[in-house]
Amino acid sequence: AQSVTQPDIHITVSEGASLELRCNYSYGATPYLFWYVQSPGQGLQLLLKYFSGDTLVQGIKGFEAEFKRSQSSFNLRKPSVHWSDAAEYFCAAGGTSYGKLTFGQGTILTVHP
Amino acid sequence: EAEVAQSPRYKITEKSQAVAFWCDPISGHATLYWYRQILGQGPELLVQFQDESVVDDSQLPKDRFSAERLKGVDSTLKIQPAELGDSAMYLCASSSQGGTSGGTYNEQFFGPGTRLTVL
Numbered sequence: 001a002q003s004v005t006q007p008d009i010h011i012t013v014s015e016g017a018s019l020e021l022r023c024n025y026s027y028g029a030t031p032y033l034f035w036y037v038q039s040p041g042q043g044l045q046l047l048l049k050y051f052s053g054d055t056l057v058q059g060i061k062g063f064e065a066e067f068k069r070s071q072s073s074f075n076l077r078k079p080s081v082h083w084s085d086a087a088e089y090f091c092a093a094g095g096t097s098y099g100k101l102t103f104g105q106g107t108i109l110t111v112h113p
Numbered sequence: 114e115a116e117v118a119q120s121p122r123y124k125i126t127e128k129s130q131a132v133a134f135w136c137d138p139i140s141g142h143a144t145l146y147w148y149r150q151i152l153g154q155g156p157e158l159l160v161q162f163q164d165e166s167v168v169d170d171s172q173l174p175k176d177r178f179s180a181e182r183l184k185g186v187d188s189t190l191k192i193q194p195a196e197l198g199d200s201a202m203y204l205c206a207s208s209s210q211g212g213t214s215g216g217t218y219n220e221q222f223f224g225p226g227t228r229l230t231v232l
Contacts, residue, residue, distance in 0.1 A: 004155075036223075041225075041226075041228065042225055042226070043117075043204060043223035043224050043225045043226050044156070044204070044206075044223040045223075046220060046221075046222075049220065090155050090156075092155070099144060099146075099161070099208060099219070099221070100146075100158050100161060100169060101156075101158070101221060103155030103156050103157070104155050105153070105154055105155050106153075106154070106155050
């Protein structure tokens, strides 16, 4: 069965520190991979996506993610976190045809001043 | 910038009552999705439309949930009767292309959601 796992439910970092959020997927073939961010009570905003090609992808708000096929991972990174980055982050995977997204459980990011 | 619109933003109802949510996708987007997000979890697809046709409703509890997109534009999701376990955020998303075979994956744009509380 297709699945996306985010091992960390809650991460706390200090403002200015680096960030890495983990994501692992289980799919029959390499899926399309996404990271979304959700602020409280809001919908989802796409940060970045990976379809093919360069395994390091750049997104909005200074985020990047690296696809590692051997580890079935798509971890999200940011070199210096800002207080406004506090939110919940979701990793998602989609197949090549239907477009349905399978989401991970989410990681809540808290940023300390 | 075009956005997906949803209403209402918040809905409180008592169990056994009927509720309905509305979604207006981005103009020109042929594919529309309804997701349910239970607190503390990621969204889960309930139903996917391609124009006015349902292409995936495998996770829709059809005994109480129904969805329609009569003219292939806006959509309504209905729950009757509502149960306590239906309390969740209901998210609508749209994309410009989709289908049942092949094709290019296109980004899904999400609306702000409807927060349902069933008492």
